[in-house]
Every structure is written in structure tokens, then in C-alpha cells.
Amino acid sequence: MDATVSKRWLLARLYEPEQTIVDCRFTLGQPKAGRDSYEQEHIPGAIYLDLKLDLSSPVSEHGGRHPLPDPEVLAARLSKLGIGNDTRIVAYDDENGMNAARLWWLLRYLGHEQVFILEGGFSQWKEGKYPVTDHQPVRVPSTFTANVQPQMLAGVEEVREVSEKTVSNAGAESESDVNVASAVPVLPVLIDSRANDRYHGQNETLDPVGGHIPGAVNYFWKDTQNLDGSWRSAEQLEEHFAGLDKDREIIVYCGSGVTACPNILALEKAGFKNVRLYAGSWSDWISYEQNAIATGKE
Structure with a gap:
């Protein structure tokens, strides 16, 4: 299957229990903008992962502006959010897929293949009259075990x-x-x-x-x-x-x-x-x- 999925594809599977939708919206220079946008409205059932707080490690002398997160720390965060090794994940953002692709790559780096990116992002989803909500779902913790792929x-x-x-x-x-x-x-x-x-x-x-x-x-x-x-x-x-x-x-x-x-x-x-x-x-x-x-x- 392709790494990207359409709006219609996601709509047809919106409430499947084995799936988790992840909102990855983030604006450089405005670190709270993504979270604020998520809290205002998002795709139903979506949880939020922050580029700097969740998908990166703290900046140090080396490693760049967005160092990779520690695999075990990220695995623990995913577990707390109810994401397990059998969960299908669909990620989206509003930045042409760059933040969603970061999560896509990270999950594959942790050995998780069932991860996809929503075509067009949140704005096209909303413009297409697909459902949105401000309700934040209650998540039951799961267990995500990292199987790091260093060759990537x-x-x-x-x-x-x-x-x-x-x-x-x-x-x-x-x-x-x-x-x-x-x-x-x-x-x-x-x-x-x-x-x-x-x-x-x-x-x-x-x-x-x-x-x-x-x-x-x-x-x-x-x-x-x-x-x-x-x-x-x-x-x-x-x-x-x-x-x-x-x-x-x-x-x-x-x-x-x-x-x-x-x-x-x-x-x-x-x-x-x-x-x-x-x-x-x-x-x-x-x-x-x-x-x-x-x-x-x-």
C-alpha cells in the first residue's frame, strides 16, 4: 500500500478501533500554534504530537535544530497515548506533509510499518466538508515496543x-x-x-x-x-x-x-x-x- 491515503479512504475508516489518527501541525517560530489549532478543531479521534516536544530531543551542541527523539522516550509516549505495535497510524499536518512525514519516518525507524500520511492535510479535509471536532479523545494506554532500525x-x-x-x-x-x-x-x-x-x-x-x-x-x-x-x-x-x-x-x-x-x-x-x-x-x-x-x- 502507498504511504499516503486519501480523505475518502480515511473517512471510511474514521472510527476503526485499530487505528489512531495523529495531528502533527506545527509552525516554526510559533511553538504553541500547532497545539492551539488542534485544541480548536481537528479530525475526530485525533491525538496531537508536537514536533519539538514529542518528535525531537532537546537541542544541544550537536544534532541539529530538531535532534531525533530517544527511541525509548518516544515509545513510552506512544504507549501512553494508546498506540501499540499493532496500531495503524494516519498522520496529518497543514505544512505540506513535512511534520507528518517526520512521524512516518520515525515510526518506521522504530520498526512500525503501519503508518500513513493523509493527502492534503487538515485544511483540505475541512474544505472538503469532512467532519471536524474540538473533542479530545480519552486514550487507554497500550504498549509500544521499539525495534530500532539503525540502517535507516x-x-x-x-x-x-x-x-x-x-x-x-x-x-x-x-x-x-x-x-x-x-x-x-x-x-x-x-x-x-x-x-x-x-x-x-x-x-x-x-x-x-x-x-x-x-x-x-x-x-x-x-x-x-x-x-x-x-x-x-x-x-x-x-x-x-x-x-x-x-x-x-x-x-x-x-x-x-x-x-x-x-x-x-x-x-x-x-x-x-x-x-x-x-x-x-x-x-x-x-x-x-x-x-x-x-x-x-x-
Whole structure:
């Protein structure tokens, strides 16, 4: 089954007991806005998970602006909210799916596959005259046991090595040194999911340093969606990512590890099988003085 579900699909299953709907609305710079919106109105039966309080750890020197939550802490939070290992989860937000995709990725990282994202988010649900409420459901605690999948992550040391070798290999190829270039093993592709201007080092408003990881290519995460906020089809996404080799490993990053997640979803929808997340992303990368920074076009 696709990772996204339609409004009609959810409406038909709205009150199924084995399902939990999760409201992931969150606005950067307005930390209470998502919770306030949820308390005002939400999809019936939905619970709320906060990007900073539930889906991230506290910020420290390294790890980026939204460090991954501790798996056991998140598992305990899910258990308290009545989510078990057999629960089907449907997540939504109002930010083109970026926060819902963060939860989608995190749950899969914890070994939970039954998780989906609502197409169009809350606003389209409401505009379509689907039911909303301000009632907050009473949840009976369950047991969620984390089965962490470490292979889904790439750490800063590996990303640094991939970056350095990618740049070195590109330099060898530019000098037509076929022997040197061919001696370099096939490297993972680094994908930067941010908007093109931020990738180039322009108009950076979220992080203290602009630019990108040397060797990374830019695929803006919002380009995986249609103008109405729906996700593009598998065929359209295959065309979008046509410049990438499906047999190569891919490491995806963004500013803080959130908007990389919808890009990972889109890559998997397009048929890419070996896609990992650099969770700390750019905000973690620049926390290390020794890490190189590139600007402009690669």
C-alpha cells in the first residue's frame, strides 16, 4: 500500500478501533500554534504530537535544530497515548506533509510499518466538508515496543567521508584522470532537500551559516508534490528523480532533519530502495568547525 491515503479512504475508516489518527501541525517560530489549532478543531479521534516536544530531543551542541527523539522516550509516549505495535497510524499536518512525514519516518525507524500520511492535510479535509471536532479523545494506554532500525540513519562522520570522496572523485573526473576516478568506489549520493536559494547559500534565515554540504545535489522537497498539495504519482516521481541511479545508495538531508522525510517518502514511492536520513542535517553539519561548506551550484 502507498504511504499516503486519501480523505475518502480515511473517512471510511474514521472510527476503526485499530487505528489512531495523529495531528502533527506545527509552525516554526510559533511553538504553541500547532497545539492551539488542534485544541480548536481537528479530525475526530485525533491525538496531537508536537514536533519539538514529542518528535525531537532537546537541542544541544550537536544534532541539529530538531535532534531525533530517544527511541525509548518516544515509545513510552506512544504507549501512553494508546498506540501499540499493532496500531495503524494516519498522520496529518497543514505544512505540506513535512511534520507528518517526520512521524512516518520515525515510526518506521522504530520498526512500525503501519503508518500513513493523509493527502492534503487538515485544511483540505475541512474544505472538503469532512467532519471536524474540538473533542479530545480519552486514550487507554497500550504498549509500544521499539525495534530500532539503525540502517535507516547516516551519521555525520559517514556524511563527511562521502562528501570528501565525492568532491575528490569529481576533481579527478574533471581532470580526465580515468584511472583515479575508476579506482574510487561507488559512493552514496547526498541529496539536499532545501529550497534552491538556501542550497546556494542565499537567503538563509533559519541557520547561522548558509550553503550546502560539498558534493550534495539539490532536490527541493516541495517539488515532489502537485500545486494542490497532493503527492505526485510514482511515475511522475520517477521522472523527477530521473537523474539518480536507483542502484546507488542515497543519503538525504535538509535543514534539521524534518523536510528530508517527505523527500525520502517520495524517493521510496519512485522505487528507490536504499535511502537513508542524515538526521542532524545542515544545522548539525555546521556545528562542526572542521566541516567544509559549499555555496553556489555544484
